[in-house]
Amino acid sequence: MMRILEKIGFAIAVLILVSPGALVFLWMLSLALKTELDNTAWPPVFIPDPPVWDNFLSVFARNDFLLYTWNSVVTSFSATGLALLIGVPAGYGIAKMRATRAAMLILIARITPGLSYLIPLFLLFQWLGLTGTLTPIIITHLVITVPIVVWVMIGFFEGLPAELEEAALVDGATIWQAFRHVAFPLARPGITVATILSFIFSWNNFIFAMVLAGRETRTLPVAVNNMLTFEQISWGPLAAAALLVTLPVLLLTLAAQKQIIAGLTAGGVKGG
Template identity: 65%
Template sequence: MKRSPLQKLLLGLAIAVAVSPAILFFLWTISLSLKFEIENAASPPVFIPTQWAWSNYHEAIGSKNFIIYLRNSLIVTGAATLVALVVGVPAAYGITRMRATKAAVIVLIARMTPGLSFLIPLFLLFQWLGLLGTLWPQIIIHLVLTVPIVIWIMIGYFETTPLELEDAALIDGASRWQVFYYVALPIARPGITVAFILSVIFSWNNFVFGVVLAGRETRTLPVAVYNLLSFDQIAWGPLAAAALMVTLPPLLLTVFAQRQIIAGLTAGAVKGG
């Protein structure tokens, strides 16, 4: 259905109103990161800096093991996302083709359950195993976030993929694993892209697990922003610079892969129509 110019205008205004708070906060964070503390504490507030304080980024990077935390975040997020895809995509395919609705409900419950519910028992388990202070507990507990995301997204996608190609491959003598690898997996590539990006975002931005389970040398990048806070005085410039650098990787990933995201999210609706 083609929209009238008035409908397009109203839709644009509605979208602008919905996203304006997020855009405003993001722009204000950029402003804080580029100003010296005198202008950050000025009243009335100064939005455009008179001098560019690039030293805030240098201070954020050079303070309190920022590079180490960045490396830890890359390892934890990369490992948790990779394992989630390796486990979650075949699991979603099996649940879909076997019509295991009870298993799908269990995955949904695991997805809806707050991560803090798993934190205390897993903390005691990792303490008993002597793994606290290493990266392994964070990788394992991040799977609680990433695996249900991958499975739930891919269940919805595999439900809408055509079965004719798979049936033809089975008739030609292919095994179920060959059908999955050579037929279903290439078709499901847009859905896998969406699951990958969402897994990265949820794992990368997680804060609580990094604070509780990690040691001083194994904390992740969001903890670096928290460590810039102090009881004496908050340095808003370096804090905003560190926050932007934490936000930048998933933001760039989303921007560069936006076409794949849109294709993955709309594929089910198109194929189901």
């Protein structure tokens, strides 16, 4: 008897834990699939009946949504790719050298508010005449992606056994060869984790693009925020746009939950 009660209690606890997350996203979906009339009905209509796709169509019809999507894709892929290119070797170097101070610098980047980089960089990009292009947005996103990649990779390379590389070095390989042909292939799982996290936090970033983007260079979060400012009343298209922005990230989270949880559990990697 006690056991059954305990089990029921536990099931209720789990239900309470997952419902805030689930319900907000379900409500987002519901708003996106209802007509304007249903969205402003009182009492609220919960289940779209029948579901309508008009909101999604109007998002694409009334805004340069495809352009903003492209901007987001270019920014996140470039910022992640560049971060991997320089961050994976750096993680390796720091792990090998046990360079605590270099690691400390990464920590400071984690502590500093994103806005503080923006004031000087905003002026710098103005002087360089780079405003109005995606370049400044990609460069500032490195503030998020490089620390994530370096941090995950330090942990990963430290966990690898040193014997294999040492054997390669004894056999006459250069340090670069030992990295390229021994450590790097072994670190693939770590690189996957770093790539996913860096992509997600770059995709989600709002503040850098909000300050630096012009009309043509908005990323999706900025574009969606602008919709809120100018179209306060039409909830359907707003919710549809919000859903489209966050859907890639939600799907990626569901698909790669193991890697994401491993990466995040390792310790508070978060951008911004």
